[in-house]
Amino acid sequence: MDAIFHEKQEGSLCAQHCLNNLLQGEYFTPVDLSSIAHQLDEEERMRMAEGGMGSDEYRTFLQQPSGNMDDSGFFSIQVISNALSVWGLELILFNSREYQSLMINPINEKAFICNYKEHWFTVRKLGQQWFNLNSLLTGPELISDTYLALFLAQLQQEGYSIFVIRGHLPECEAEQILGIMRVQQQQRPKLIGEDQAQTSAGLATLSQTEIGFNVQSDAVDEDEALKRALALSRQDIDVEDEEADLRRAIQLSMQGAVLTNASTDSSSGRVRVDSKAEGELRGNNEMLTADELRKRRQAYFDRQQQPLQSNIPSQENTTSIENSSTEVDQQQKPSL
Template identity: 40%
Template sequence: MTEANLIAKWNGKEYKLDFQVDQSIKQLKEYLYEITQVSPSKQKLIGLVKGKLPPDETLIKDLKLKATHQFIMMGTVDEDIIKDQSDLDVVNDLDIDYRTTTSPIKDPANQLALHKTISQGKKLLVLDLDYTLFDCKSTANHIMQLARPGLHEMLTVLAPYYEYCIWSQTSWRWLEAKITELGMLTHPEYQISFVLDITFMFSITGKKKRHQVKALEIIWNKLPQFGPHNTIHVDDLSRNFAFNPQSGLKITPFKNALSNTGDKELWKLCKYLLQLTLVDDFKTMDHRNWKEFDGPAPQISYCLYDKLCGGDKGSPKMLDIEIFHEKQEGQLCAQHAINNLLQGSYFTAVDLSSIAQQLDQEELQTLEAQTNFQSSNYDDSGFFSVQVVARALQVFGLELLPYGSSDPIAKYANTNPESQSAYICNLDQHWFAIRKFGNVNTRFYNLNSTFPEPKHITETYLGMFLLQIKTEGYSIFIVNGELPTSDADQQAMLNPIPQKIQQYDSEGDLEKAIKMSMGQTEEDDDLQRAIKESMMDVGNDEESLALAMSASLKDQGNYSSNPQSSSTNTSVPIERLPELPMDEMRRKRLERFGQ
């Protein structure tokens, strides 16, 4: 056993401590001091062992404790108790009111030398550690599993522009261990300039409690090239900005690391800090609105971007922080495909059901009120027909064109698939979208809701991929019209270089697509002929769309709720969706998103 699960009870609260068994009672007291501010000399640990407490140098493993052991800590502090940080999900931004009698610059405890040569011309980024860069309370096999997603990537991107200071509200022993195990001290792509621990902090008394703060003047006094004009302090606790509120940027705390792998706060922060490098005076900025800032950013060099693409497979990279991606819920893939295409939660299942009901009413009128009518536009499973998808996209001035139709746009797309902005694909009631971002041909992404995140499709692979899924039976539709712009479009224009780590070019799929396109199978002649026919037959998809869109318009007899049902009734061909008033739906969409 390498860890002891200790539960300390104090002041009516329980503190779960995942403590290493090869650490001492003294270290346990120091840790308790960090979270309660009860000094070790005032602590009494009752129930940790039977009888008198052994000397402080005694190791936890020598106490022979149970796997989970509870004890009571007694002790008081002079001022109000500092709250356990794990409870500080919401911090009052007004809690920076304070009074103090000692200047942080004159405090002898803060007159320590900083031993790192600092480059001229860079700005200063001061970063908190616990809950800002990693989850300090969850348990994992290795501390790297608790690192906030994007930690090393962000620091790599910003290294040419910032000097880094890590300032943690923990003792030096813990600070050194954490940043070492997280790989921050030895990372080959960036360097930590200097670190500050809890000894560089001091207590102030606010309106309701006494708490410690981080005064940036301590740094500015030692390094006069830095000041409020070029320093940014990132922390999950706004009260740490008491002395320098204008230099503080509060981000959400990072918790539950093992289940919160989709956290993208650092990627959003990275974008803002890049934009901040082009701001001459940080004092002109209101960091409270950092997520809404939309300023210019420096171009990232190819070499640096290539380094970013060398991270762990699946970790989000620059562009993907802005891609809206709904994941699969039930059978609502049509809803997800539409929203992923439009890059926003524009439609709910209720919205699409309303469209389906409207289509049903139109079909009933056409069929002169058949008594045994059943809808083929939607069902209880969450399925929605192509008519519903097409009608929803009409709200945004978009239309569906079959990929293999005789329309000039479709003909051109067959030989130049990258010329189109987006595609929607369907097979056996499953829908997914493929979209280009920033009108950059190297920025196509498969937004399939069954994927945990968008997958990049290279410009070369796009045509082969469409051919592959077509031979598998998918119906492919071109989305014709101007798509709504998104943050990802802006990011794609700034960074058009493909992200190798997320390209949809896994060896198996790519090899399969290449073999299909070249006919390299056991049945060479048959496959070559099939591929040629699929490339030449431009009428089938147009006919398929007409059949699908008119599937519910039956002449007489039985009606099936399954659009794939083998009905013998004759379908009524439809060339285009009817142009029906959708003003109310458009108004609802615009109101929802404040446009």
């Protein structure tokens, strides 16, 4: 693709870019095209003068601006046609009846020149491949043979005038290279204005990203500082005893709470809790089943009930005490 000559748009010199992209070289300058335009203007003036230099038509012609060029850099089809005639090339209107009657497949042509609202650009065949050499693009655009006819038809629908180039185009490096190899285009070129707009938008986005990165970095620093402070504070907390951990686990399980630092192994139905205190309770992250958890609950409740049961006398002891008290009362009671 680097071997293809492609002049990009400067000002309104699209006619110059169109010709140079067609011929694949810097063959024409604005001065060259201006000279051709002035020559055409002079030829038109001489023809109008044949009807009389004092006629109203001639005076009106002199007052009108040139139809072959203007101050912006626009050049007419006559200027382009005369410039190409220097190389033995001619233009044929693509949608004319004479050309359409020939029933020529567009891929068998050599090049096309397209015009719409004073903008000119070239579509040329280099080697065995077609390229859109529009000066408004950031680079040559590869056009497949199957898409060429659709591309030209679309241009016609949009109001473009299309001209077929007939004659022998000058040799160029791109023609030689692409004559022995084919190229592939991974990404199509953009319009120059679109590319600049995306570049500006990209720079703005990059700037916003840098600002966001700084803010995010500050937030991360604050989070790290908070984590360090929490870690230091946790060093001062003693590990609770086994019964306290078990009470907490029982209370949470009875309430149906889910520990935030616990994960469930769905395949085994076991619960793994990663906290330090509960790790000591289970013994190095032991896996507890529901039956094991109920057994430990029951053991805990049994231990809690033992002090209460030791303070409550049994029924037999109560009966013996009551009988002893009765006997003592009977002994102390005086007989009548």
